[in-house]
Amino acid sequence: xxxxxxxxxxxxxxxxxxxxxxxxxxxxxxxxxxxxxxxxxxxxxxxxxxxxxxxxxxxxxxxxxxxxxxxxxxxxxxxxxxxxxxxxxxxxxxxxxxxxxxxxxxxxxxxxxxxxxxxxxxxxxxxxxxxxxxxxxxxxxxxxxxxxxxxxxxxxxxxxxxxxxxxxxxxxxxxxxxxxxxxxxxxxxxxxxxxxxxxxxxxxxxxxxxxxxxxxxxxxxxxxxxxxxxxxxxxxxxxxxxxxxxxxxxxxxxxxxxxxxxxxxxxxxxxxxxxxxxxxxxxxxxxxxxxxxxxxxxxxxxxxxxxxxxxxxxxxxxxxxxxxxxxxxxxxxxxxxxxxxxxxxxxxxxxxxxxxxxxxxxxxxxxxxxxxxxxxxxxxxxxxxxxxxxxxxxxxxxxxxxxxxxxxxxxxxxxxxxxxxxxxxxxxxxxxxxxxxxxxxxxxxxxxxxxxxxxxxxxxxxxxxxxxxxxxxxxxxxxxxxxxxxxxxxxxxxxxxxxxxxxxxxxxxxxxxxxxxxxxxxxxxxxxxxxxxxxxxxxxxxxxxxxxxxxxxxxxxxxxxxxxxxxxxxxxxxxxxxxxxxxxxxxxxxxxxxxxxxxx
Numbered sequence: 264x265x266x267x268x269x270x271x272x273x274x275x276x277x278x279x280x281x282x283x284x285x286x287x288x289x290x291x292x293x294x295x296x297x298x299x300x301x302x303x304x305x306x307x308x309x310x311x312x313x314x315x316x317x318x319x320x321x322x323x324x325x326x327x328x329x330x331x332x333x334x335x336x337x338x339x340x341x342x343x344x345x346x347x348x349x350x351x352x353x354x355x356x357x358x359x360x361x362x363x364x365x366x367x368x369x370x371x372x373x374x375x376x377x378x379x380x381x382x383x384x385x386x387x388x389x390x391x392x393x394x395x396x397x398x399x400x401x402x403x404x405x406x407x408x409x410x411x412x413x414x415x416x417x418x419x420x421x422x423x424x425x426x427x428x429x430x431x432x433x434x435x436x437x438x439x440x441x442x443x444x445x446x447x448x449x450x451x452x453x454x455x456x457x458x459x460x461x462x463x464x465x466x467x468x469x470x471x472x473x474x475x476x477x478x479x480x481x482x483x484x485x486x487x488x489x490x491x492x493x494x495x496x497x498x499x500x501x502x503x504x505x506x507x508x509x510x511x512x513x514x515x516x517x518x519x520x521x522x523x524x525x526x527x528x529x530x531x532x533x534x535x536x537x538x539x540x541x542x543x544x545x546x547x548x549x550x551x552x553x554x555x556x557x558x559x560x561x562x563x564x565x566x567x568x569x570x571x572x573x574x575x576x577x578x579x580x581x582x583x584x585x586x587x588x589x590x591x592x593x594x595x596x597x598x599x600x601x602x603x604x605x606x607x608x609x610x611x612x613x614x615x616x617x618x619x620x621x622x623x624x625x626x627x628x629x630x631x632x633x634x635x636x637x638x639x640x641x642x643x644x645x646x647x648x649x650x651x652x653x654x655x656x657x658x659x660x661x662x663x664x665x666x667x668x669x670x671x672x673x674x675x676x677x678x679x680x681x682x683x684x685x686x687x688x689x690x691x692x693x694x695x696x697x698x699x700x701x702x703x704x705x706x707x708x709x710x711x712x713x714x715x716x717x718x719x720x721x722x723x724x725x726x727x728x729x730x731x732x733x734x735x736x737x738x739x740x741x742x743x744x745x746x747x748x749x750x751x752x753x754x755x756x757x758x759x760x761x762x763x764x765x766x767x768x769x770x771x772x773x774x775x776x777x778x779x780x781x782x783x784x785x786x787x788x789x790x791x792x793x794x795x796x797x798x799x800x801x802x803x804x805x806x807x808x809x810x811x812x813x814x815x816x817x818x819x820x821x822x823x824x825x826x827x828x829x830x831x832x833x834x835x836x837x838x839x840x841x842x843x844x845x846x847x848x849x850x851x852x853x854x855x856x857x858x859x860x861x862x863x
Contacts, residue, residue, distance in 0.1 A: 301400060301443035308397050309438055310547045312407050313452050314643040315386040316436060323378050324432075324457045325686050328475060331468035332461065337475070344373045349428045349461045356419040371414045374432060380411060390642045400441045408452075412436045415454055422681050427467075429460045429684075458684065471683055474529050474676060481527050482671070482688050488652040491516050491692040493667075496704055498823040499777025500551060500665055504544040507669055507692055516542065516692055520671070537682065540674035544692075548643050550666040551824045552634040552701075553836040554612075558605040563734075564845035574603040578840060579734070581713075582722040593713060596838070597706035599627040604838075611636055622661055626705035628836045629664050629823070631657035638666060653691045662701045665694035665824075705823075708776055712821040712838035715772035715780070719819065720841070721863060723768075736841065738804065740862040741765040749800045752810070755782070758796035773821070780821040782806050783839075802862035805848055812850040817858055818842035 330336040332348045344352065347369070352359065358366040387406050391397055401407065418431040433454040442448050462468040481487060493516055495503050510517045520542070527534050560571040561578055577595075580588035596604045599619055606627045608615050615627060625631070635655050638644060647668060655663070670687040677683075696704045721727055721737030731737075741761040747753070759782060763770040773780060781792045793806035793815075806817055819841040846859035 301441075304397070304400055305440050305442070308391070308400060308407065308440060309450070309452070311391060311643050312387065312438060314548070314646060315383060315390065316408070316412075316452055317455055318646060318649075319383045319386065320378065320434060320455045320457070321686070322382070324459070327377060327459045328457075328686055329460050329462060329468045329471035329683070331463075331465045334465045334468065336468065337472040343377055343459060344370065347373075349463065352419060352430065352461070353421055353428055359417055359419055362414070362416065367417060370417055370430075374414055374417075378412070378434075383408070383412075386646070390646070394642075402439045402441055402447055407438050407440055408436050409439055410437045425463070426681055427460050427462050427683070429458050431458045432456070457686070460683065467679070470529075471678060474534060474678070474683075475685055477529055478527060478534070478674075478676075478685055479688055481523060482690060483650075483652050485652045487523055488691070489654060489656075491519055491690050492695050493692055494695050494697045496696050496698055496707070496775070497777035498551075498664075498708070499779070499825045500549045500667075501546055501825055502777055503665065503694055504546050504549065504667055507544045507667060508542045510542065516669070516690075520690075535677040537673075537675045537677075541672040542669050543672045544667050544669040548641070548668065550634060550637045550641055550644060551835070552629045552631065552637070552664040553824055554633045554636055555607045555610070556835060556837060557601075557628070558607060559839065559842075560603050560605070561840065563843040566844070571603050582717060582840075583728065584725070589713075593706070593710050596713075597702075597709045599702075608633065618661075624700045624702065625661040626701040629662075629701040629705050631655065631661045631663040634663050634666060644668065647689060648691070651689070651691070655693070660693075660695070662704075663693045663695055664701065664704070667692040667694070704776075708778070708823045708836075709838060711772045711776055712778060713840070715769050715778070715821060716819055716838070716840050718769035718772065719762075719766055724863070727863060734843075734859075736860045737863045738762060738860060739765040740802070744798075750797055752795040752797050752807075755793045755796050755806065776823065777825070778821050778823065779825045780819065783818045783820045784815060798862060803858055804860040804862060805850065805858050807848065807850050810850050812848065815848045816842065816844060816846055817848070817860060 326337040326340045327343050328336070330340075330342055332342055335341040336343070352370075355366045358364040359370050361367055362371070384406065387408065392401070392404065392406065398404065402409070413435050415433040415435045416431075417433075419428065420431065421428045433456050435454045436452045438450050438452050440448055440450075460471075462471065493503060493507055493514070495506065497503055506514065507516050512518065524536050525533070527536075560569075561574045562569045562571070563575050574595075577588050577592045581592045595601055599606065608627050612618075612632055615632065618632060619625070619627060635657050638655060644666070655666070657663075669690050669692060671690065672687055673684075675682045675684045698704050698707065717723060719738065721739075724737065727737055739762070741764060743761050744753075744758075772778075784791050784793060794808045796804070796806050798804045807815065818839050820837045820839045822835055822837045824835050843859055846857050848858050
């Protein structure tokens with residue numbers, strides 16, 4: 264079950280959004296020293312800069328993919344290596360690959376002349392330096408690529424004595440940022456890799472560039488650019504990304520791509536593509552169709568402000584086995600007009616209610632209008648669409664729940680007996696639920712989340728609940744914890760995985776939709792988990808960061824989307840029944856009591 268909790272925990276997450284969204288632990292002013300999730304923000308910044316770096320360099324080099332000494336490359340660009348023809352490069356292969364040699368330095372200078380670094384700097388000013396979100400981790404408020412770029416390697420490959428010669432180039436950059444101690448750290452960006460293939464004849468370069476452009480234009484035609492879909496009900500976006508990458512007959516993306524490639528022609532003949540090309544989906548920047556968390560009015564404990572007292576009464580009846588109450592509770596929370604778990608979407612999409620009335624076929628919490636909004640604030644994703652014909656049109660299809668970006672890698676074609684690689688090109692994939700629409704999907708999310716938490720907290724154990732007047736939450740005790748001494752601090756993630764393992768019936772409810780769950784420190788927006796778990800001599804359970812924690816309460820949250828895949832995941836749609844303000848833990852006292860969570 265660990266995949267539901269910590270999938271790709273190190274993945275970089277990207278989106279441009281208000282600072283209240285960036286600050287995972289607190290809503291803070293970046294001019295103060297209040298606590299940021301610096302690691303999270305650093306990953307976001309690095310992925311944004313990486314996207315700018317890659318897209319700008321691709322734009323610089325694509326016209327040089329196939330060149331001839333006489334006429335240069337595509338779109339009228341000159342031959343890139345001055346007077347150094349194929350023969351000279353071939354004869355100096357070893358020296359060119361030795362990055363310190365005079366010949367290599369000469370080649371590196373030719374390559375540098377092709378790079379428009381001012382475009383990278385301009386994009387960083389526009390999308391990084393002007394973004395207040397990044398201020399806490401920028402060194403002196405300046406570009407994270409203060410050293411510019413470097414050419415990491417040059418490799419020469421000749422296919423045949425009389426065949427084409429390819430110059431393979433890898434370009435890198437150092438990425439500077441501030442850590443949580445305000446210390447300067449530096450990492451390398453992922454290398455940008457490309458190639459320049461030199462043809463012996465002018466007509467060959469012309470032909471190959473024609474094929475390259477036909478391939479690129481075919482993928483990016485209005486019809487094809489908007490044709491890629493994958494059908495899945497899962498909110499686990501990483502598993503969906505993995506499914507996109509699988510070249511299987513059941514994968515609609517693969518089927519569509521294969522059909523497109525089979526019908527691409529040059530000179531009225533099919534282009535002979537290779538069969539071992541790959542689909543590589545970007546897991547650093549996935550957009551999902553949830554904008555914000557709901558306002559939850561299921562208040563367990565007496566409160567001076569409780570606008571919906573019926574909510575917890577209905578929930579408690581449901582947990583006690585009243586099927587009518589359970590049905591009503593799920594229906595109420597699933598409704599677009601729920602009183603007990605109110606959507607906040609109209610704060611972002613002002614006419615969402617009008618759209619619901621007009622179409623009546625989508626959930627307010629999950630829909631294409633939300634997806635369009637999230638796309639509009641995602642600078643990296645938007646930048647990747649600069650020359651794309653992709654366009655999301657919610658009016659035509661209102662139930663998309665995620666957008667993915669994939670590149671077609673390692674694709675080549677045969678020409679005059681040789682295989683020639685093609686540049687990596689991007690496609691955008693829309694995730695459409697398998698069920699009827701997102702109203703149905705959202706209700707299933709509420710149903711499965713409710714059943715998971717009901718089972719996890721022991722409310723299906725009738726004997727245990729007969730005398731449970733205090734509404735204690737009872738958990739199965741893992742075998743691995745039965746010999747552990749009380750008040751031993753254990754790692755949170757390992758411990759929670761064991762709790763799920765000890766209650767497989769509960770965990771099974773997470774699987775169909777790929778739901779994400781964890782014990783949380785906040786009853787509202789945050790997804791911040793605890794660091795430790797322990798229990799006392801009487802088997803009362805505590806989650807904490809250390810033995811000095813005081814005033815914390817426990818809430819079990821279940822999210823539809825795997826929040827690690829989305830920059831604003833901390834504010835995404837979730838379900839909970841476990842927050843009880845009257846149970847605040849004091850780890851500093853002798854009894855360590857009042858969590859409300861117990862082992863059976």
